[in-house]
Amino acid sequence: NGHHQVVSSLIKAQADVKGVHIDCQEVAKSTFAVELPPKQLDFGCSPSDSELSHQLHSALEQSGFTESRAALQSAAADVLQQILRSRLDDNPFFVVGSYSEGWGNNLTTLDGRTDANSDIDVMHLISGREYHQKSLCECDGASEQHELVNGHIQCSGFASNPAHATPGCPLRPALDNVDACRLCRYPPITPLLPNRVSNIPHPVLEALQKVLTSASSPCHVVHAASPDRGGEELRVSTSFLENRMLRSLTTLQGQ
Template identity: 60%
Template sequence: MPSELELSLLLQSTLTKAGFVKARAALQAAVADALQGILRSRRDSFPGIYIVGSYSEGWGNSLTKADGRTDAESDIDVMKLFQGRLYHIRGSCQCCDRKEKELVDCKDGHIRIGGFATNPAKASSGTPLRPAVDEVDACRVCCYPPIAPLLTASNL
């Protein structure tokens, strides 16, 4: 059975051969920044709009294809961040001036708030000329909960 290192090197080699390289990722991230600027200029009344997810991070091609082509199931995630109330995540918040009743639960990156949908994404299908888009409405939080893959053994 191959070691973790061998598997990692094999994956890196396969992705590199398929065109998933740092320079292209940087270019795609720059394109995402430009798209974000265009969206903000067209929606003057809503400046809190962000391109998020794998597209903005430079890896918007779905890995279901190893040839560098964008998969039909890939999309661009557009987040609209609401101004106003700041939410405090139970178990993560370190704010000293909040009350217990202000804490909200968070599961799989989504905070749970009464009166809001549990899946806030509004999806629109793509076409051969335009990629699919998921629009997500989001609220501000005081902090992020721990992200397991980013934690070191001492943080666990």
């Protein structure tokens, strides 16, 4: 910010500690001999949307928001998930959310760290509890079934707070611990319906179809409800589908 004298004093202090003689003025000059972008002339002109878009793209590239970095971030999340399971007797824990999806865990730079204002979402699937949907369930002997309305099953008696926040510390980032229960099957997912015209690439659609039936990505509900419906319904989660979709993004799409 133009404080040349402050920089010169700091350089001199560092040199004195190391017992080295340097020309502080020359170093300060070279320190500030950085080519700065020309200032925008104030003639009522502003950058075009295209120029702003290219500037944002360049800044994100320099911050590491690229497809390869996002893939590495996702791989780190998969490893963390395996570590959690092995340390906690193979309990069904899942690392979900932005940390696992690869792109939004840290909006400063994509380098594997979790931003101070962010957290890691860890979902625990409660064993032995499974819900069933009316008109969709094909399970034998499922006596209690629940209506599905706007992505929620109508089931009362639960607090409408899906996450239990754990603050971070210098050794680990903050956590959001989410309890979830199995749902016997996914409800119809619009982009995956037969004969549905979609801009999603065919290989990604196939991968999403596999998620619907994979044991490693079980359909589940979390303790969240529509406005003014707290304690009366549970929300069907599509976090595994979202995860798979976001992991397929190109650099430009991810940015």
